Amino acid sequence: MKVSGAMHKNAEWVPPETPLAEVAKKMKEHDIGSLPVGENDRLIGMVTDRDITCRAVADGRDIAKLTARDVMSKGIVYCTDTEDLDDAIHLMESKKIRRLPVINEKKRMVGMLSLGDISHAASREMSGEVMAAVSAHHAR
Numbered sequence: 001m002k003v004s005g006a007m008h009k010n011a012e013w014v015p016p017e018t019p020l021a022e023v024a025k026k027m028k029e030h031d032i033g034s035l036p037v038g039e040n041d042r043l044i045g046m047v048t049d050r051d052i053t054c055r056a057v058a059d060g061r062d063i064a065k066l067t068a069r070d071v072m073s074k075g076i077v078y079c080t081d082t083e084d085l086d087d088a089i090h091l092m093e094s095k096k097i098r099r100l101p102v103i104n105e106k107k108r109m110v111g112m113l114s115l116g117d118i119s120h121a122a123s124r125e126m127s128g129e130v131m132a133a134v135s136a137h138h139a140r
Contacts, residue, residue, distance in 0.1 A: 006121035
C-alpha cells in the first residue's frame with residue numbers, strides 16, 4: 001500500500017507568526033495533536049500539543065505573546081505520497097515520531113500520516129510495532 005492510501009488528506013499548516021492561541025484553537029477545532037509550520041512555501045517545523053504544554057505552559061511563558069515559531073520543533077521529517085507505507089512506518093519508528101507530513105512530487109503538503117491512520121491501514125502486527133517503537137522512551 002502507498003502512503004496516499006492511508007494518510008489523512010487536506011492537512012493544514014500555519015505560518016510561523018501565527019499566535020499560539022490560534023494554533024491551539026485550530027488543533028481543538030480539527031481534533032488533532034499537531035500542525036506543520038510553513039514559511040515561503042516550505043515546511044520549517046511542527047507544533048504539537050506537547051510543544052505547547054512543555055515549551056509554553058510548563059515554562060511559565062506568556063502565552064498571549066507567543067507564536068508558532070516560539071514553540072515549534074524545528075526541522076521537519078516527511079514522506080511522499082507515493083512511498084510504500086512500510087517505508088514511512090520505518091521512518092516514523094527510527095525517528096520516534098507519531099505524525100508525518102506527506103508531500104507530493106511538487107513538494108506540496110497533501111496530507112498527514114498518523115499512528116491512527118496506520119492502525120486503520122496496516123496489519124495489526126505492523127501497527128503494534130510502530131506504536132512500540134515511537135513509545136519506547138515511555139516504557140519503564
